[in-house]
Amino acid sequence: MKTSAIIALFPLLLTQPDFGPALSAQNVPVLEQILPNGMTLLMVERHDDPSVAGGWVAHVGSANESPGITGIAHLFEHMMFKGTTTIGTTDYKKDLEILAEQERVRDAMRSEESRMRAAWRRGSGGDWQKPENWTPRYRELQKKFQALVLEERKVIVKNEIWKLYQSHGGHGMNAFTMDDMTAYFVGVPANKLELWMWLESERIFHPVFREFYAERDVVFEERRMRYDSTPLGPSVEAFNSLFWQSLPYSWPTIGWPSDIASISKPQADAFHATYYSPQNITLILVGDFDPKQVSALAEKYFGRIPRAKNNPPDLVTTEMVQPAEKRMNAEVSANPQVDILWHTQPFGHKDSYALQILAQLLSTHTGRLYKGLVLGRGVATDVAASQNSQKWAGWFDISGEAAEGHTPEEVEQAIDAELSRLKREPVPPEELQKVKNNFAADQYRQLNSNLSILQNLIWNDGEGDWREINAAQPKLEAVTAGDVLRVANQYFTKENRAVALFTRKPENASTPSK
Amino acid sequence: MKPIPLLILLAALAEPFQAAHSAGIPARPEKLSFPPLKFDAPVPDQYRVTLASGPVAYLVPDRERPLVNITVYVRTGKYLEPAGKEGLAELTGWLMTHAGAGTNAAAQFEERIAFLGAQLDSAIGDTQGSVSLNLLSKDLDTGLGLLRDVLYAPRFQDDTVALRKQQTLQAMKQRNDDTSAIEDREADYLSQGETFWANRYLTSNSVESITPRDIRDFHFQWFWPSNFVIAVTGDFERNAMVSKLEKVFAGGPPLISADPLLQTGTPPPIPTNLTFAPPGVYLVHKPEVDQGRVSLLLPGIQRGNPDYYAVLIMNHILGGGGFTSHLMNRIRSDEGLAYSVYSRFQPGVYYPGTFTIGFQSKSRTVAYACAIALEETRRMSTQPVNAAELEVAQKGLIEGFPNFFNTREKIAEQFAMDEFTGRHAQDPQFWKNFRANLQAVTPQDVLRVAKKYLTSDRFVVLIVGNREDILRGDPTHPVDLKSLFGSFHEWPLRDPMTLQPLTPTN
Structure with a gap:
């Protein structure tokens, strides 16, 4: 079991979930309530099985850090499992x-x-x-x-929070940290709703960061496992830092090794005081309950946490406009490949929907890149494209692995050729409709359990607005061929991109030494 | 590092004393009382239908969303590959949905699926194949036609077969790039034997030798309705779905161009000739990483073993129960030596599984973490667990039981798998009795199975990482890795394309 899924800006490793529209509108019935202390409560009543998925999202992530304490948002997430004044x-x-x-x-x-x-x-x-x-x-x-x-x-008392949840049938307990948010969630049997209220409010209100320095070592091992000891991890981390200049997406969510080893408990205490205030947290419950009862319990348990005097500081830094194309050449223990990033638009921006449609036009086996590069020119074995609309900024990513006998440069040129076509010719109606049909079906697929609805709401709320769970669909549906043509021309410029070319490191390292 | 104003530190620490508990909120959660929750395990026969066309199907309607999901499980697998044709099952499985079917060539077939916003996937693993279709219910009839084409009339067109072979060969080049891939492969060699069928990996020769004809024959041999078990969930009415399914599965592959001597129908039994390596440490040298990956291996059990429930609880307490387990508490929480640490004691379905303790630690602390894992395993097999931790483990599995069935997909897929693996026939009350069987486990049972299976003097310990740093160890916690588990072996990397051991190391 893992206490944290870091979803960092590592384009080769991760794609972001997309929330598409339905032709016939899907409407997730979300009830919203603001508690007197400023905490937001979201509820989705669903009597499919006798359980409740409960979670909360704190509007803080690694983008809120500063040099010297990179990684603290994530380390803090680990510390939230260490107990309270009475638990642990x-x-x-x-x-x-x-x-x-x-x-x-x-x-x-x-x-x-x-x-x-x-x-x-x-x-x-x-x-x-x-x-x-x-x-x-x-x-x-x-x-x-x-x-x-x-x-x-x-x-x-070791890991007592886990013991309590486990002995009451809690399941799937976990948490994650990203650039923009930190979220905690667990599933409980429907009759244990009040246990969730008790434990979650208690650990927001009275956390105790015991075993802090051993946990710092755990996070360092997590860093080694996810990045340092993987074939592409170090290069992709460097490429991410090359791409972002001024915005604090430039450091990894897990933190720089020097910082992880030096973050102090007093810094974590200060972080809690600044960012874990009621007005910066949204509670989300999905499942088999009566909303009136949930509302009353939330007021009783979470309502007791005093509103912080000051709101957390807003992130004021914006990304510099790139003056020139950026390029990186890396030798790695992996097959030759290329990764290209462009600065685009953040969550909720009107162009982000046309960019999502555009990404889908390029993706899958019937998309333009697979047809053009894998089946057509034969220069690549695999390709991927995504628009990533985050809270403070957005980015578009295209990557491809070079086929045997071809180079990453050839893949790059072929990608450029496909993009040029999209800049010149409007997408035919049938192709546009195909892509929209996929968004329509996908949105239902993403709502098949209490936990998946919870995670959808966590992500939308964390990036900027939970209402997008229902509101994104008509916006995607409204995208026209003209919109696609316009965004293709606006964002896919040389000056706006960073290109990483990966080639295989010579073999000697992987033969056993004497 | 920025100085932290003292005030913030004091305020944060002092807060708990200032905040009295609000009215009606108890100081500890034990004081809360909960309404009872009754949950009856779903009953397989409520959903089970034997189709006239041959397969058994489990139908679980779910009208919440306008989607239908159909999975066809198929009795086939890697174990049926002829020697020298390793990769045949995997290629056949993938190509069924990607190389054309029925009247549609590959590109056209994929376009049709994509325009529906549908997903149609297929794969063949070690001991089963699967084809699954997920689509909007309004498109069901069109989708079922395409599903039938995939099952009975895949085209395996030459250019797609050639492309997939090339993609497969290229993926094989990365076999030594990631230490986790090396660990998975070598753990299987050590715990099952180099000659066991599941360890006959793809080589460049075997992949290159596979022809479209081989693929067509392999498909023709096993994709018959008598080899299918079906799971269906979603937006449909049961009787209407039954008649639609009959039309999909009736018949079988058309008898064109197939070799009349090919065996078809029920596949032969799965071979079980496992061999377990002699105890000791097996170290694969991977100089460029600063974290060692470790698997401690022992022979496991097979499904149907009467010790199953005690083993499940015992493993939960040792390392299967996440943050409440001994291994997690010691190696992660106490010592900060690993992010992921677990033990796994999953019984094998057709042959015994492997008991595994796994973790990753920086090179210098690998030996120390190994010593703790060994100590905790020994403690498990020498000291009885206390009543409180037994209760946490039992309650965790018993109270969490509804979670096995918390979506309609899980119900249909679990029951279809029970049908497929024979559990429904052998132990039809398995889920009904599951909680009572767990409740009956005593501390003595846990100790007995720990003594029986956790034979720590027989541990095979696989380590992949930087040899020099691992052997140097941590000066604060010196451990002699070479003697900790009896013997010590340098274990070679293999050539990624042939899997022949590379230059032996000293």
Whole structure:
């Protein structure tokens, strides 16, 4: 089981879900209520099976971080599973004393880390994260800290939130962090609604970030697993940073390794105070319940959390307009391929719908890229295209793997040729209709369980407006061939893109050494 | 690093003391009381229909959305591939829906599906094939016609076969790129044997030798209605659907151009000649990664084993239950050594499965994490579990039981799979009795099965990662990996196209 799915801006690895329209309008009946403290409550009554999918989205993600604490939104998400003042401990007072003592030792360690970093900058000490490079003083502090960890363990009840949910039939408990949002969700039997209210309100209201530094190591392992130790991870991370110049999408949601190793518990406390206020959170419940009862319970449990004096700061930075095309050449342990990104428009922007239609025209086995590059020219084995409409900015992505005997450059040229055609000739009506038919059917497919409806609402609310679950469809339906022609010409320019060409690294690395 | 104003730190820590619990909210969740929830397991026979055309079908209507979903499970599989033709099952499975069918050539067929906004997919795995159709109910009749074409009249046109072979060969080049792919493959070799049929992987020779004729024959051999089990959900009326399905499945592939000597109909039994590697560490050197992937392997059990329920609970407590499990608590929460850590004790359907403990840790802490995994396995087989954790495991599985059936698709697909694998015939009350069987498990049962199956002196431990760093270990927690599990072997990478071991290492 994983506590976090990081959905970061890694175009080769992930595509974003698309929420399409139906020819006959699908309407998800969402009830909205704003609690007196500013928290939003969304409810979808659905009596299909005796369970409730419950979740909440905090409108904060890695885009709200700053250099030095990249990765804190995600690390924080992990910490939200560590308990509260009453959950996760047998003796909170003692726990708190040990936590305070731990921070005193950590302060001393941070000073020492600062010295080790300075020595490393001068070339007179190795990487301070490797144990053999630790100073004697740091070793001593490590021991001291370790002793406090062991002492705290005596009063800790391990992973008690999980035990409570599990013994009440909770399932699918998880959370994720993205650039724009952090979300937490779980399914419970319908009769355990109040348990959800109790536990979720309690952990927003009274969280205790125990085992903070061990969890930081866990996140570092997550980073190694997802990115550092994968064939494309490091290059794709670098390409993402090349693409975004000023917008804080330029760093990975998981955080830079230097930052993950240095984020402190006091920083996490401050983060909580700034971003986990009621006015920055939306609660979402889907399933077998009476909305009146949910509303009353939400007021009772979540309504007690005081509204924060200040609203979280708005993100004011916007992406610079690119003055020139950006290019990257990378050697990787993978088949040769190309990835092209263009700056487009964010969630809810009027052009984002025509761009989604355009992405679909290029995608699938009957789309223009597969037909043109795989079946036609034979330069690629596989191709993909997507418009990604995020909260603060949008981007369009086309990627393709070169076929044996062809180069990524040839794939790039063939992609350009297909785009040129889209800029010149309006899409024929039948082809446009085919794409719209797919959006129509897809939107029903995405609503087949309480959990999938919950996740749809989480995503739409997190990116900007839950109403898009119903409102996006007519907008997609209204896109014309003229719109597609216009956006193709407007966004697919050389100056607006970044191109990454990946070629295979020479073999020697993968044969066993003696 | 920016200094944090002290005030914010104090405020955050002091908050819990200031906030009294609101009226009516208990201090602990144990004080809450919950209304009872009665959930009866769905009964297979309520949905089961034997079609006159041969297959058994499970029909579960769901009028909420205007979609229909049909999955056809097929008795076929990789195990039926002739030697030297590895890849035949996989290619046949994919090409059925991509290389033309009925009167439509490949491109035209895919256009028709796409214009309907439908999804029509097919695949053949180790021991089963499947063809599934998902579409708007208004297009059902058109879609069923296309489904019949795929099942009985796929065209396997030459150019698409050639393209798919090329794509397959190119994908094989990436076999050593990702450590997880290496780990999966070598774990199968070690736990089942190099000669076991499931480990006869595709090679460049085998793929190149496959002809359109081979594919046509393989399809013709096994795609007969007597080999089908069907799951149907969505927007339909039961009787109307039954008569539509009869029309889809009646008959079988037309007898054109097939070799009269080919065996068709019921496939032979699945071979079960497993061999398990001798105990010890098997280290595959992958110098460029800074995280070792680890699988600790032991022989597992097969479905129908009376120990199943005790094993399920035991595994849940050891490492299957996520954050409540011993392995997660020690390796992840206590020590921060891994992000993902689990144990899996899934019984095999046709032959015994493999018990696996898996995790990934930075190279230097691989040995330390291995030592903890070993210690926790031994503790499981020497000390009884306490009553509280047994209760959490039992309740988790029992109270969470409705989740097995929380969509109509899950109901239809679960029952169709039970029909397919023979469980419906052998143990028709399986789901009805499932919760009571779990409830009956005692701490003594858990200890007994742990002693019986967690034979930690027989662990086969596969590690893929940077050899030097892994063997150097962590100075704060020194562990001699070479002696921890008895013996130690350097295990070679294989050539990605032939799977022959590369230069042996010392």
